[in-house]
Amino acid sequence: MPASKMNNSRISSADESSRPLIEPTAQALKSARTRSRLIEATIRCLVKYSYANTTTPKVAEEAGLSRGAMLHHFDNGRQLMQATMVELHHKRLRAFRRAAGTLDHDARTLLRTYWEQLLRSTFIAFQELAIASRTDKELAKTLEPVRKEFNERWHDLAIELFPEWSHDPTAFKVALGLTHNTLEGMALNRLTHGIDDETIELVLDKLEQVILELRPDRKS
Amino acid sequence: MPASKMNNSRISSADESSRPLIEPTAQALKSARTRSRLIEATIRCLVKYSYANTTTPKVAEEAGLSRGAMLHHFDNGRQLMQATMVELHHKRLRAFRRAAGTLDHDARTLLRTYWEQLLRSTFIAFQELAIASRTDKELAKTLEPVRKEFNERWHDLAIELFPEWSHDPTAFKVALGLTHNTLEGMALNRLTHGIDDETIELVLDKLEQVILELRPDRKS
DNA sequence: GTATTTCCAGACAGAACTGATTGCTTTTTT
DNA sequence: AAAAAAGCAATCAGTTCTGTCTGGAAATAC
Numbered sequence: 314m315p316a317s318k319m320n321n322s323r324i325s326s327a328d329e330s331s332r333p334l335i336e337p338t339a340q341a342l343k344s345a346r347t348r349s350r351l352i353e354a355t356i357r358c359l360v361k362y363s364y365a366n367t368t369t370p371k372v373a374e375e376a377g378l379s380r381g382a383m384l385h386h387f388d389n390g391r392q393l394m395q396a397t398m399v400e401l402h403h404k405r406l407r408a409f410r411r412a413a414g415t416l417d418h419d420a421r422t423l424l425r426t427y428w429e430q431l432l433r434s435t436f437i438a439f440q441e442l443a444i445a446s447r448t449d450k451e452l453a454k455t456l457e458p459v460r461k462e463f464n465e466r467w468h469d470l471a472i473e474l475f476p477e478w479s480h481d482p483t484a485f486k487v488a489l490g491l492t493h494n495t496l497e498g499m500a501l502n503r504l505t506h507g508i509d510d511e512t513i514e515l516v517l518d519k520l521e522q523v524i525l526e527l528r529p530d531r532k533s
Numbered sequence: 534m535p536a537s538k539m540n541n542s543r544i545s546s547a548d549e550s551s552r553p554l555i556e557p558t559a560q561a562l563k564s565a566r567t568r569s570r571l572i573e574a575t576i577r578c579l580v581k582y583s584y585a586n587t588t589t590p591k592v593a594e595e596a597g598l599s600r601g602a603m604l605h606h607f608d609n610g611r612q613l614m615q616a617t618m619v620e621l622h623h624k625r626l627r628a629f630r631r632a633a634g635t636l637d638h639d640a641r642t643l644l645r646t647y648w649e650q651l652l653r654s655t656f657i658a659f660q661e662l663a664i665a666s667r668t669d670k671e672l673a674k675t676l677e678p679v680r681k682e683f684n685e686r687w688h689d690l691a692i693e694l695f696p697e698w699s700h701d702p703t704a705f706k707v708a709l710g711l712t713h714n715t716l717e718g719m720a721l722n723r724l725t726h727g728i729d730d731e732t733i734e735l736v737l738d739k740l741e742q743v744i745l746e747l748r749p750d751r752k753s
Numbered sequence: 754g755t756a757t758t759t760c761c762a763g764a765c766a767g768a769a770c771t772g773a774t775t776g777c778t779t780t781t782t783t
Numbered sequence: 784a785a786a787a788a789a790g791c792a793a794t795c796a797g798t799t800c801t802g803t804c805t806g807g808a809a810a811t812a813c
Contacts, residue, residue, distance in 0.1 A: 338780085338781075343780090343789095343790075344789080344790075347790075347791085361668070362668055363664070363665065363667060363668040363669075364585055365584055365585035365665060366668065368769080368770060368771090369770075369771075369772095370769080370770070378791080378792090379791065379792045379793070380771095380772095380792085380793090381790095381791060381792045381793065381794095382790070382791045382792070383791095384771095384772070384773085385789085385790065385791065385792095386790090388772090389771080389772070390770095390771075390772090437667075440664075441664075443725045443727070444583070444660075444661075444664055444721075444724075444725070445583065445585060446725050447583060447657075447724050447725055448581070448582055448583040448586065449583075453725070453726075456725060456726075457726065460725070460726070460727055483735065486731075486732055486735055487735045487736060487739045490719075490728065490732040490733075490735060490736040491715065491736050491739060491740070493718070493722070493728075494715050494718035494719040494722060494728065494736060495711065495714050495715040495718055496718070497718045497721070497722065498713075498714035498715055498716070498717045498718020498719070498721065499710075499714040499718070501664075501717070501718065501721065502713070502714060502717065504664075504667050505663045505664070505666050505667055505673070505676060505680070506673075506676075506677065506680070507663070507680055508710065508713075508714065511706075512706055512707075512710040513710075515703065515706055515707045515710060516707060516710040516711050516714060519707045519711060519743075519747075520711070523739075523743055527739075558810085558811080561759095563759095563760075563810095564759080564760070567760080567761085588799080588800060588801090589800075589801075589802095590799085590800075598761080598762090599761065599762045599763070600762085600763090600801095600802095601760095601761060601762045601763065601764095602760070602761045602762070603761095604801095604802070604803085605759085605760065605761060605762095606760090606761095608802090609801080609802070610800095610801075610802090
């Protein structure tokens with residue numbers, strides 16, 4: 314009888330009621346490592362083959378593991394996709410926080426920083442899953458809280474870097490919405506050759522200018 | 534020996550070398566009608582099931598036809614998808630032209646008009662195919678000229694409606710790029726609940742304002 | 754009017770993916 | 784050290800897709 318596969322790695326589980334927390338078993342480590350290998354392989358497959366053509370045999374091969382091992386850690390393909398979505402979310406948050414630490418409180422660099430994130434394969438894989446979520450209810454259930462947390466973290470960080478925005482919540486919402494949607498739209502169109510590099514630069518420059526003009530301290 | 538399936542409906546073929554052009558045979562009409570039914574069914578399937586879950590049996594069932602009929606008109610599933618992409622392109626162009634005819638030369642209405650197009654299922658289906666084109670070379674080969682023509686038509690119509698833009702090609706490029714990418718990004722994020730209606734309205738308003746400020750006649 | 758072509762349906766074989774089951778090896782428990 | 788559990792591989796059966804092939808009805812050509 315296998316244990317619950319939703320979270321069988323004790324190393325990161327915080328809900329062990331009958332035991333003390335510290336128990337980094339050797340096997341739990343191995344398990345976590347294998348899970349990670351599978352998730353990373355899934356991400357690579359999403360980028361290489363797209364969501365439509367990512368199958369369990371391909372993921373297993375990409376991970377250098379058997380399909381049996383995969384089904385041991387994830388009850389089915391969908392659970393693997395859901396775990397991958399959560400991992401991609403954390404990747405995006407980590408990259409964002411890391412990059413934000415080096416920012417010099419400049420709106421220009423924040424915008425460019427996010428743009429560079431959107432060029433990475435993490436965004437491609439995430440987007441594949443987001444698109445799939447439109448018609449996959451289970452995936453959508455995983456995406457919803459993830460998307461919520463991402464927006465909240467973004468909001469918090471932006472306010473932290475530029476406290477003056479808190480004086481004008483509406484302008485802030487506009488700036489955030491404009492930034493997110495324009496950059497993500499460009500990133501997606503770029504993937505299917507729907508936009509050229511020159512236009513991208515022009516739009517980025519104009520967008521920076523618009524955001525700067527929206528800042529409350531320039532109005533007062 | 535079946536005839537060429539790429540274009541077996543003589544009704545719209547212009548390359549009949551051995552015969553006069555006018556030959557709307559009864560059977561050619563029927564054939565064109567069936568092709569259209571299959572393509573329309575494909576579009577509905579793309580919206581309902583996504584590209585990943587759209588299969589030839591589902592399309593045939595949606596069209597109320599047998600799979601045999603489908604394979605008679607399209608050699609394989611990919612050809613059906615390519616034909617569907619072209620049809621979606623024409624749908625978008627038609628809707629655009631139709632809406633443009635009722636415009637009163639106002640940038641605001643042009644922007645809102647395009648936004649309303651992006652809420653339709655035509656855009657959803659087109660986007661599913663565009664995303665799939667990232668990893669499907671054959672689909673990408675079909676998408677490329679389609680995308681090119683769409684952008685050209687957009688460009689031409691916008692210049693026709695607002696000739697003053699032709700004085701400043703760079704500003705025009707910025708306005709077009711900003712509009713396209715922001716609206717399409719919002720439309721996509723909306724499909725996965727990544728943006729709320731209030732934010733959409735705010736961004737649309739701001740975008741209008743930015744576009745208006747970019748107009749050359751305001752600068753002189 | 755007969756022959757040929759076209760439209761369409763149904764049956765067919767092959768391939769691929771899915772989750773389940775079995776069994777072996779290694780680790781952990783007691 | 785024995786027992787239990789976990790990690791992993793390989794095979795299995797079942798489903799579903801894919802494209803092909805055959806045949807019949809309707810239309811067109813001769």
